[in-house]
Amino acid sequence: MKTAREIAVELVARHRRQAVPLTASRADLQRHHHLNRVPYERFRQALESRGYVFLGDFECRELDEVAAERSHPDVFRYMLSPDHFTCAVYHQARRHAWSVVKHCLAMIYAGKGVRHSVTWLRNALPGEHYYDFESVVGGRFLGTSNAVAAAAFDAPPEVEMVYQPSQAWESLHEAHQMRLRSSAPPAPQRLGDFDSIWAMEEQVRQVKHAWREARGIYTYEELTRLTRGNSSLARELHAEIQAIINTSGAI
Numbered sequence: 001m002k003t004a005r006e007i008a009v010e011l012v013a014r015h016r017r018q019a020v021p022l023t024a025s026r027a028d029l030q031r032h033h034h035l036n037r038v039p040y041e042r043f044r045q046a047l048e049s050r051g052y053v054f055l056g057d058f059e060c061r062e063l064d065e066v067a068a069e070r071s072h073p074d075v076f077r078y079m080l081s082p083d084h085f086t087c088a089v090y091h092q093a094r095r096h097a098w099s100v101v102k103h104c105l106a107m108i109y110a111g112k113g114v115r116h117s118v119t120w121l122r123n124a125l126p127g128e129h130y131y132d133f134e135s136v137v138g139g140r141f142l143g144t145s146n147a148v149a150a151a152a153f154d155a156p157p158e159v160e161m162v163y164q165p166s167q168a169w170e171s172l173h174e175a176h177q178m179r180l181r182s183s184a185p186p187a188p189q190r191l192g193d194f195d196s197i198w199a200m201e202e203q204v205r206q207v208k209h210a211w212r213e214a215r216g217i218y219t220y221e222e223l224t225r226l227t228r229g230n231s232s233l234a235r236e237l238h239a240e241i242q243a244i245i246n247t248s249g250a251i
Contacts, residue, residue, distance in 0.1 A: 004233060004236040004237050004240050005240050007237060007240075008237050008240035008241045008244060009240075009244065011217070011218060011237070011241060012217065012241055012244050012245070015209070015212060015213075015217050015218075017062075018205060018208070018209040018212075019206075019209050020062060021202060021206075022060050022062050022063065022202060022205070023060065023061060023062065024058045024059070024060050024076075024194075024198050025058065025059060025060075025061070026056060026057070026058060027057040027058055027059040027075045027076075028057075029057050029075055032072075032073065032075055034072040034073075034094050035072070035075060035092050035094060035127075036092065036127065039090070039092060039129055040057075040075075040077050040090065040092070043077060043079075043088075043090045043131075043169065044077065044079065046169075046170075047079045047088055048079075050081075050082075051081070051082035052079040052080060052081055052082065052088060053079065053080045053082070054077075054078075054079055055078040055079060055080055055087075055193070055194045055197075056077075056078060056194060057075050057076065057077050057078075058075070058076050058078065058194070058198075059073060059074065059075055059076070060074070060076075072094045074091050074092070074093060075091060075092070076089055076090070076091045077089065077090045077091065078194055078197065080191060080197075083190075084190040084191050084192070085135055085180060085187075085188040085189075085190065085191070086133055086134065086135050086176065086177070086180070086188075086191075087133070087134045087135070087191055087197050088131070088132070088133050088134075088169075088173070089131070089132040089133075089134070090129070090130070090131055090132075090169070091130050092127050092128070092129055092130075093127060093128045093129075093130065094127040129146075129167060130145070130146060130147050131145065131146055131169040131172050131173075132144070132145045132147070133145070133172060133173055133176035134197075134200075134201070135176070135180055135188050135189075135191075136188065136189040136191070136200065137180070137183045137186070137187075137188045137189065138183075138184070138185070138186050139158065140157075140158055140159070140160055141158060141159045141160065141200075141204045142160050142176070142179055142180070142183070143159070143160070143161045143162070144161075144162045144164070144172050144173075144175050144176035144179065145161065145162075145163055145164075145172070146163065146164055146165060146166050146167065146172055147163065148163045148164070148165045150163065151163040151225075152222055152225040152226040153218075153222050153226075154219070154221075154222060155208060155211075156207055156208060156211035158204075158207055159204055159207065159208060162175065162176075162179065216241075216242065216245065217241060217245065218237075218238065218241055219238075220234055220235065220238045223237045223238050
């Protein structure tokens, strides 16, 4: 089991990496044998039936390097709505088998119970499916996603995220469209090609990083949510993170 200090070092390192601009390149899905291509094609066909346009498959070297120890490289499929108001993104996360088993054993050691841990193991091995729907309205970024783990972290006022624990992209899509229909004027911004969308996403990442930097990276409340209510561990992590910042600076 990792100590609070080791976890704090990892969290600060994660924050520091977010200051580095990310680059995207075209990906050949056929070369990524670890991925199940069927969900990618179903996602594309279903959205194309609604008028969406396929923008391409992309990978990010910086993200892959960060996750290389625990998971295979990711491929992100980008689609654009017919009115150009919404970008839809799908990717499949596949952990290394040994990483999944190691995490399962750590859960058992932490007292999560064998049945709970084995259930998690069965769900994690086939891979996890993530869907994101993104728009820009009046200078605000609107995102609807099933990456619920990210809900532990707060976001600046310019970034309005909604997380739903759904594996059905249709429900996420409908929730996002409802948000657009109910949003105050002006109308959503028309999105362009992939390069402009990636630039928009990169701007959001930098806004979030600067905002988090100004508030001490991670708050006690965020760490409490991250540790699933373990207030004792959250306090220890918060103290360790502040000590690291005071010693080396946030960036």
